[in-house]
Each structure stands twice: as structure tokens, then as C-alpha cells.
Amino acid sequence: MLKLSRYVLYDILRNKIVIAYTLFLFIVSFSMFRMEENSSKAILSLLNIVLIVLPLISLIFTTIHYYNSYEFIELMLSQPLSRTRILLSEFGGVCISLLSAFWIGVGVPVLLFSADETGFALLFTGTALTIVFTSIAFLASVRSKDKARGIGFALLLWFYFALIYDGLVLLILFAFSDYPMEKFTLLLSALNPIDLGRIFIMLKMDISALMGYTGALYKDFFGSGKGVLFTTVIMLLWATIPLWLAIRSFRRKDM
Amino acid sequence: MIRIEHINKKFRRLQALDNISANFYKGQVISLIGPNGSGKTTLIKSILGMVKPDSGKIFVKDQPVNGDPAYRSDIGYMPQIGRYPDNMKVGQLFDMMKKIRNADEKETDNDLVLQFNIPAIYEKPMRTLSGGTRQKVSAALAFLFSPAILILDEPTAGLDPLSSEILKEKIIYEKKKNKLILITSHVLSDLEELTTHIMYLQEGKMQFLKDLETLQEETDEIKLSKAIAKVMRGYETDNKWIDQIFLAEKKDERIY
Amino acid sequence: MKYFFTIVFSFLLLISFGNTIIVGPAQPIRSLKKAIEAARNKDTILILSGIYKEGSIIVTKSLTLIGEKNTVLDGEKKYEILLISGNNVVVKGMQFRNSGYSAMNDFASIKLVDCNNVTLENNTVIHSYFAIHISNTTNAIIRGNKITGIPTSEQLTGNGIHLWKSNNAVIENNHIQGHRDGIYFEFVTQSQIRNNLSEKNIRYGLHFMFSNDDNYLDNTFRNNGAGVAVMYSKRVRMEKNHFEENWGASAYGILLKDITDSHITFNTFLKNTVGVHMEGSSRIEIQKNSFRNNGWAIKVQASCDDNVFHHNNFTGNSFDVGTNGTMVLNKFYNNYWDKYDGYDMNKDGIGDIAYHPVSMYSMIIEQNPTTLMLFRSFMVSLLDKAEKAIPSLTPQNLLDDKPMMKILKL
Numbered sequence: 048m049l050k051l052s053r054y055v056l057y058d059i060l061r062n063k064i065v066i067a068y069t070l071f072l073f074i075v076s077f078s079m080f081r082m083e084e085n086s087s088k089a090i091l092s093l094l095n096i097v098l099i100v101l102p103l104i105s106l107i108f109t110t111i112h113y114y115n116s117y118e119f120i121e122l123m124l125s126q127p128l129s130r131t132r133i134l135l136s137e138f139g140g141v142c143i144s145l146l147s148a149f150w151i152g153v154g155v156p157v158l159l160f161s162a163d164e165t166g167f168a169l170l171f172t173g174t175a176l177t178i179v180f181t182s183i184a185f186l187a188s189v190r191s192k193d194k195a196r197g198i199g200f201a202l203l204l205w206f207y208f209a210l211i212y213d214g215l216v217l218l219i220l221f222a223f224s225d226y227p228m229e230k231f232t233l234l235l236s237a238l239n240p241i242d243l244g245r246i247f248i249m250l251k252m253d254i255s256a257l258m259g260y261t262g263a264l265y266k267d268f269f270g271s272g273k274g275v276l277f278t279t280v281i282m283l284l285w286a287t288i289p290l291w292l293a294i295r296s297f298r299r300k301d302m
Numbered sequence: 303m304i305r306i307e308h309i310n311k312k313f314r315r316l317q318a319l320d321n322i323s324a325n326f327y328k329g330q331v332i333s334l335i336g337p338n339g340s341g342k343t344t345l346i347k348s349i350l351g352m353v354k355p356d357s358g359k360i361f362v363k364d365q366p367v368n369g370d371p372a373y374r375s376d377i378g379y380m381p382q383i384g385r386y387p388d389n390m391k392v393g394q395l396f397d398m399m400k401k402i403r404n405a406d407e408k409e410t411d412n413d414l415v416l417q418f419n420i421p422a423i424y425e426k427p428m429r430t431l432s433g434g435t436r437q438k439v440s441a442a443l444a445f446l447f448s449p450a451i452l453i454l455d456e457p458t459a460g461l462d463p464l465s466s467e468i469l470k471e472k473i474i475y476e477k478k479k480n481k482l483i484l485i486t487s488h489v490l491s492d493l494e495e496l497t498t499h500i501m502y503l504q505e506g507k508m509q510f511l512k513d514l515e516t517l518q519e520e521t522d523e524i525k526l527s528k529a530i531a532k533v534m535r536g537y538e539t540d541n542k543w544i545d546q547i548f549l550a551e552k553k554d555e556r557i558y
Numbered sequence: 559m560k561y562f563f564t565i566v567f568s569f570l571l572l573i574s575f576g577n578t579i580i581v582g583p584a585q586p587i588r589s590l591k592k593a594i595e596a597a598r599n600k601d602t603i604l605i606l607s608g609i610y611k612e613g614s615i616i617v618t619k620s621l622t623l624i625g626e627k628n629t630v631l632d633g634e635k636k637y638e639i640l641l642i643s644g645n646n647v648v649v650k651g652m653q654f655r656n657s658g659y660s661a662m663n664d665f666a667s668i669k670l671v672d673c674n675n676v677t678l679e680n681n682t683v684i685h686s687y688f689a690i691h692i693s694n695t696t697n698a699i700i701r702g703n704k705i706t707g708i709p710t711s712e713q714l715t716g717n718g719i720h721l722w723k724s725n726n727a728v729i730e731n732n733h734i735q736g737h738r739d740g741i742y743f744e745f746v747t748q749s750q751i752r753n754n755l756s757e758k759n760i761r762y763g764l765h766f767m768f769s770n771d772d773n774y775l776d777n778t779f780r781n782n783g784a785g786v787a788v789m790y791s792k793r794v795r796m797e798k799n800h801f802e803e804n805w806g807a808s809a810y811g812i813l814l815k816d817i818t819d820s821h822i823t824f825n826t827f828l829k830n831t832v833g834v835h836m837e838g839s840s841r842i843e844i845q846k847n848s849f850r851n852n853g854w855a856i857k858v859q860a861s862c863d864d865n866v867f868h869h870n871n872f873t874g875n876s877f878d879v880g881t882n883g884t885m886v887l888n889k890f891y892n893n894y895w896d897k898y899d900g901y902d903m904n905k906d907g908i909g910d911i912a913y914h915p916v917s918m919y920s921m922i923i924e925q926n927p928t929t930l931m932l933f934r935s936f937m938v939s940l941l942d943k944a945e946k947a948i949p950s951l952t953p954q955n956l957l958d959d960k961p962m963m964k965i966l967k968l
């Protein structure tokens with residue numbers, strides 16, 4: 048599998064979009080740390096990039112890459128390679144290149160300027176979201192027949208996870224404000240990887256506020272080792288289930 | 303070498319393959335011909351495992367195609383349109399293929415690589431290549447591992463006459479080595495010098511699979527295109543397609 | 559050797575004022591009760607190392623009780639250990655443990671009733687219901703005691719240092735943990751609380767009611783169930799205290815309820831769910847404090863008026879100011895807010911546009927606390943931006959019109 052991933056990776060790493068993406072992340076992170084006297088404020092700005100830009104780029108880039116590689120994938124299919132292996136190699140290649148962009152672009156500045164718990168939480172979330180949204184994008188592109196539809200679907204997914212879902216949550220929380228909703232919010236957060244990542248970072252950044260109303264529940268849940276485990280497991284599920292579904296579709300698909 | 307048993311494939315409402323059965327043996331050069339949408343590419347892709355038939359079975363060297371992908375190491379495939387990762391260099395593509403096949407440098411058949419002068423472009427990224435050059439790359443890759451079976455989808459389309467000639471000679475050379483070669487082409491004159499058998503498909507149905515001599519005897523025509531045209535009239539089906547072939551031939555002649 | 563000198567020195571000292579009676583397991587007088595019975599005013603009783611289980615010991619004479627390193631008075635979980643009612647009593651260097659528990663009475667390890675000039679110094683009190691309980695006393699000095707309770711439930715644990723109806727008390731250098739309230743004041747006036755560390759108490763680190771004209775200086779209140787509550791008092795001065803890590807739905811660095819004419823200066827509020835929570839308070843000057851990494855730095859209920867906040871630093875707080883209404887009768891000026899993103903064209907160090915410390919989302923959370931889950935999400939920042947452009951929910955006159963550009967040196 049590595050044989051193939053290596054070449055996919057080699058191709059993507061020279062891709063202009065990936066290079067631009069890395070530079071963009073690096074310049075933004077670096078200048079935020081330089082501009083803000085307080086590194087926690089810079090982390091706060093980076094939080095928005097990690098939660099919004101990262102999923103968007105992962106989704107769009109992966110989708111475009113998949114469609115651009117369609118003929119290449121066909122050629123690979125004519126070789127003595129299994130379909131699972133081909134898709135996993137593509138996934139591995141895309142994932143590793145997007146992750147390296149993130150680690151160079153955001154990881155290095157964070158480690159230089161703010162290598163504390165919050166910084167690591169941010170890197171963890173960024174890594175997890177990159178993998179999760181790459182996986183989701185593979186599912187979207189394997190399932191949709193043409194490029195335009197695939198990109199449209201990816202954008203829609205992004206819009207849903209980044210914005211619409213939170214709007215729905217707000218509506219639900221207000222509609223049922225007379226009921227105890229604390230435990231329910233845990234479930235709600237698990238249903239959106241962006242929310243889960245955000246709460247994971249908030250737990251380091253805004254622990255004092257979180258300790259307020261939702262009190263012991265959040266602390267017991269996310270604050271302990273159990274919370275890290277929970278977040279990791281849910282993120283893993285978010286990464287593996289779409290990928291598994293994508294492989295399943297891909298194996299049955301006619302090219 | 304290849305055994306096809308009653309395969310059917312439907313794309314939504316279109317019956318792409320309709321109960322097709324055939325046996326291909328080594329030493330044969332099979333020309334797959336038929337109008338656009340007749341199921342030629344679908345048949346090839348079924349053999350390669352890219353398209354999964356709704357029913358029926360295909361065996362390559364007695365191995366079923368839906369199982370272990372290892373059977374494909376006996377096949378060299380040249381696609382109709384070869385597209386490769388933009389930033390991959392030609393040399394890397396060849397390296398990768400060799401790694402995938404676990405092939406030694408000695409075992410590889412570099413005839414076409416050398417004749418098309420591909421080493422000269424090893425350092426070029428794929429995106430900078432013209433369509434014709436990419437076709438050369440695809441052809442060289444198909445022959446690289448001296449596979450027992452060659453599947454060539456429109457091999458001469460887009461190639462300049464010189465390269466086209468080189469490729470044809472290579473096919474003839476491989477034919478002599480007792481290999482099974484499947485070719486689809488619109489350019490019947492190209493096939494004429496190569497083919498031993500004709501398989502004719504229309505609307506997903508196999509109309510006939512005959513060797514060239516039989517076809518020539520039956521129709522009393524030496525020229526392949528005319529022979530087929532005659533047969534087609536006999537079948538009383540869509541004759542328009544025959545005209546298309548003549549047109550295509552004329553067009554090709556004009557280009558070269 | 560050290561003890562030898564202590565003994566000799568105390569002995570010499572006491573010759574001039576009174577006699578010294580020595581109590582110890584191997585001494586002629588083995589019982590502290592007997593010694594007290596035998597003692598006269600101004601005598602000193604030296605209690606040598608040993609465990610004394612004598613039930614309740616009552617002191618009504620002017621005595622000095624001095625313990626050794628391992629002098630332990632054990633209440634066997636049944637008795638109040640030491641009851642003092644008199645003048646000029648000193649209790650030093652003793653260990654009290656296992657006082658009795660009573661749902662009816664406030665059982666304590668050391669109880670002072672109707673006293674004058676009592677000093678409790680360098681004692682250790684462990685596993686008590688109440689540790690030190692003082693009522694109707696003038697000039698009590700409680701210094702350098704180490705008090706450790708067993709935090710169980712609010713009902714089963716009493717307060718660490720409990721004062722009721724007293725005046726001119728000095729509470730300093732004590733370390734209190736694991737009680738219901740670390741330090742409790744009710745009707746206590748003209749008193750000083752200095753340099754104490756009160757932590758991990760079940761309810762309040764400091765609980766303070768109807769107590770006017772008191773000062774709190776240099777204390778640290780950390781990780782208490784509900785922080786510090788200061789209620790129904792006037793003319794209170796709080797300086798250089800640290801309020802840290804008081805976490806919970808109703809935990810506050812300080813809860814100010816019906817406090818008037820007071821000063822809160824040079825304090826540090828670090829990592830509290832709410833730094834300062836104010837209700838029904840007036841004319842408080844809050845200046846030169848540092849609010850760092852709190853959930854809410856300040857919550858001002860609409861029932862507060864004429865309070866002034868100036869020259870404070872607000873950094874790393876999730877929300878700077880929260881409020882429950884749109885009426886604002888308090889003033890903010892010259893504070894440093896790290897969330898301020900205005901500019902300073904004339905370079906005078908003061909931002910040219912006003913800062914609104916109440917964000918839209920803090921108002922929403924006030925209404926529906928569970929929506930905190932969405933804090934810092936893309937949608938919420940859009941809402942906040944929209945609110946800034948077209949204000950509707952947030953009180954527009956709650957603003958700092960002279961925000962500082964640089965962090966203040968405090």
C-alpha cells in the first residue's frame with residue numbers, strides 16, 4: 048500500500064494548491080502570533096481557521112483530487128491491485144499531504160509560540176478534523192457520479208457541519224429549554240466532529256466558563272482522561288465509518 | 303485464456319452487455335468492433351474487473367475475475383485516454399508500475415520505451431505531455447511486463463503515423479509470441495494487418511465471433527471493412543454504422 | 559534541646575507573672591483538667607507530648623496553655639474539646655483532633671464564648687466539626703493555626719474559623735481546608751483578616767455577613783466549592799487577595815450581595831467560573847484588579863448601581879462582563895480589555911472608540927445556559943458580529959469609553 052501512497056503523496060506534495068494552502072496557514076499563524084502580544088488570543092484566531100478553513104479545504108481538495116485522479120485510478124484498477132488497497136492508498140496520500148500542510152503551517156508556529164495544553168489540543172483537533180473530512184470527502188466523491196455534483200455535495204456537507212448544524216442545535220436548545228439538556232448536548236456534540244473538536248479545545252481554553260452551568264458533567268466527561276478517550280474514539284469513528292462506506296461503495300462501483 | 307460465460311450488464315435502462323459468451327485463446331488477435339455504445343469498452347472493463355457484470359462469469363486463465371486481483375498481472379492494458387497524476391514525472395510512473403508488479407529491470411520489455419524514446423522525457427511531469435505522448439506512455443506501459451494478454455482500447459487514436467506504425471509492428475511481434483491480444487478500434491484498416499478474429503457487438507449483443515479467413519470466404523471480400531459491411535447488410539441491422547466506419551476511414555486518411 | 563530551652567525560657571518568663579504547671583503522662587499531674595483546677599490567674603500550663611482524652615475541658619481563668627510538638631487533645635468524636643470563657647487566655651502549639659459532632663449544637667475543637675483578649679496561636683486542628691468557634695468576643699487573635707477538616711457533606715462539617723457577634727478580631731496566617739466555610743463572619747466588626755490560605759472547603763472559602771468595617775488583605779481563597787461570599791455589609795476593604803479556581807455553577811471569586819461603600823483593590827481573580835458576581839450592591843470601587851482566565855470576569859446584576867470599575871486588567875476571560883438586564887447604572891473606564899480591537903490615533907494610550915464588554919452570546923447564555931456548548935462556533939461569531947453592527951440584545955450604555963491600549967502594570 049505504501050508503494051502506491053508514496054507516489055500519490057509525491058504527486059500531491061507538488062500540487063500548487065497544497066503548497067499555497069501550506070503557505071497560507073503558515074503566514075496566517077505566524078503573523079497572528081507576531082501581531083498579538085497575548086498568544087492565547089492568537090490561538091483563538093487559529094481556532095476559527097482550524098474549525099472552518101481546515102474542513103473546507105480538506106473536503107474540496109479531496110473531492111477535486113479524486114475526480115482528477117479518476118483515470119489514474121482506472122489505470123491502477125487494471126493492475127494487480129485490490130480496490131480497497133487503491134482507495135486506501137489514495138486516502139493515505141491525500142491525508143498525509145493535508146496533514147503535513149497543517150503541521151508545517153500551523154503546527155510549527157504553535158510549537159514555537161504556544162506549546163501548552165491549549166496548543167496541543169488545537170493540533171490534535173486540527174489533525175483529527177483533517178482526517179475526518181478527508182474521509183467524508185472520499186465518501187461523497189465515490190458516491191457521486193460527476194465532479195460538479197461531488198464538489199457541490201462536499202460544499203453542502205461543509206455548510207452543514209460548520210454552520211447549519213449549530214443553528215439546529217441552538218433551535219433545539221431553545222425549543223426544549225425547560226428540560227435538562229446537559230447530557231443531551233454531549234450527544235449533540237458527538238454528532239458533529241467540528242463541534243466535538245471545538246469543545247475539546249474549549250475545555251482547555253475556557254475551562255472556567257465550562258465549569259459553570261454544565262458544571263461537573265463536562266468536567267467529568269471531557270476534563271478527565273475519559274474525555275480525551277471519548278473524543279479520540281468518536282473522531283476515529285468519524286474517520287473510519289465514512290472511509291469504510293466509501294470503500295464499500297468503491298468495491299461495488301463500475302468505473 | 304479468457305472465458306466469458308453469459309454475462310449481462312445493465313446501466314440504468316441501457317443493456318450494455320446482453321448475454322455474451324465467448325472464448326479467447328492464445329495466439330489470437332481479437333478485434334472488437336461495433337458502433338459507439340455497443341458495449342466494447344464495457345466488455346473490456348468487465349474483463350479487467352472495472353465493471354462488475356450483473357450476472358455471468360469471466361475467467362482469465364481459469365481464475366474468476368471478481369476474486370483475487372492477481373490475475374491482472376497477466377494483462378497489459380492500454381486505455382483509450384491515459385491520464386496520469388499531474389505532477390508525477392514520467393520516470394516515476396514507470397518506477398511505480400515496476401514496484402506494483404514487483405518486476406525486475408531485466409524482465410521488462412523495453413522495446414516500445416526505447417522506440418518511442420521515452421527516457422528522454424523521464425524528468426517531465428505528466429501534465430506537460432501532449433495527448434499523443436501520453437498515448438505512447440500508455441502503450442509502453444501496457445507492453446512493459448510482457449503480459450500473456452494485451453488489451454488495447456483504441457491504441458492508434460491520437461498517435462502520429464510513425465508511432466502508430468511502431469505500435470502495429472510491436473503488436474504483430476507479440477502476436478507471433480503466441481499471446482492473446484484484444485483490440486478495439488474504429489480504424490478498420492489498422493486492424494486488417496493484425497487481426498485473426500473479429501468479434502462484432504451491437505446494442506450489447508454479440509452478433510458474431512469469426513476468424514478472418516472465414517469472414518473473407520463468406521463475404522468474398524478481402525478488405526476487412528468491406529467484408530464487415532457485407533455481413534452487416536446480411537444482418538439487416540442499423541446500416542448507418544457502416545457508413546460511419548467508411549467516413550471515419552476517409553477522415554483518418556485525410557489526417558495522415 | 560530546643561524544647562529544653564523553651565521550657566526554661568517559659569519558666570523564667572513566668573516567674574515574674576505567675577507559676578508554671580507542667581502536665582504530662584510521666585508527671586505528677588497527668589490531667590490537664592486537674593492542672594487547670596489547680597492553676598490561678600496568670601499561671602502557665604505546659605502540656606508535654608502525649609494524648610489527652612479528657613472530654614470537655616473548660617477554661618474560665620486567665621491562663622496560658624502551651625503544648626509541645628506531640629501534645630494532642632482528643633475529643634474521641636464525642637466532646638467539645640476546649641471551652642474558653644474569660645479574659646486573657648492564650649492557647650499555643652497544641653493539636654486538637656476528633657471533636658464531637660452534634661446536629662443540635664455547634665460542637666467545636668476550641669470554643670470561645672464571651673471572651674476578651676484571647677490568643678489562639680500555632681495550633682493544629684484536625685477532624686473537627688467546627689474547628690474554632692468564637693462568639694461574643696473582643697480582641698481575639700487567631701494566628702498561624704493549621705486547620706484541616708474532613709470534607710464530607712455541608713451538613714456534616716462545620717466551619718473552620720467561625721466568628722459571631724465579635725469585634726476587633728485579627729485572623730492571620732492561618733491555613734484552613736476541608737471545612738464547610740473556611741472563615742465565617744457574622745456580626746463581626748472592626749476586624750482584620752490577613753494572609754490566610756483558605757482552600758478546598760465545601761462551601762465558601764470566606765463567608766461573611768452583616769459585618770461592617772472589616773479589612774481583608776493578602777488572603778488566598780482557592781478551589782472552594784462556592785468561592786467567597788460577602789453579604790449585607792458596609793465599608794469593607796478587600797486588597798491584594800487572590801481568588802483562584804473556584805469552579806461551579808454557583809461558584810464565584812467573590813459573590814457580593816448587598817454590599818455598599820466598599821473597596822476592592824489590587825486583587826487577582828484567576829480561573830474562576832465568575833470572578834466577581836454583584837447583586838444589590840452600591841458604591842463599590844473596583845480598581846487595579848487583575849481578572850485572568852475566568853469564565854466571566856464580572857457579572858453585574860441589574861440591581862447594582864453607582865459601582866465604578868477602573869484600571870483593571872481583563873485578560874483571557876471567556877466573557878468579560880455579563881449582565882441580566884439592559885439598565886446599567888455602573889461606570890467602567892480606563893480598563894484594559896484584551897478583546898478590545900479599537901485603535902488609538904492620537905497615541906495617548908487610550909482607545910478612540912468605546913469597548914462594549916458584554917457580548918451578544920453572553921446574553922444568550924444568561925437565558926439558556928446549555929447553549930454554552932456552541933460558544934466559539936462559527937455561527938456564534940456571526941451572531942456576535944451581527945449584534946455589533948445592529949445592536950439589539952446587549953445594553954448599549956454598558957461600555958468603557960476610555961479603554962486602555964496596553965495592559966496596566968499592577
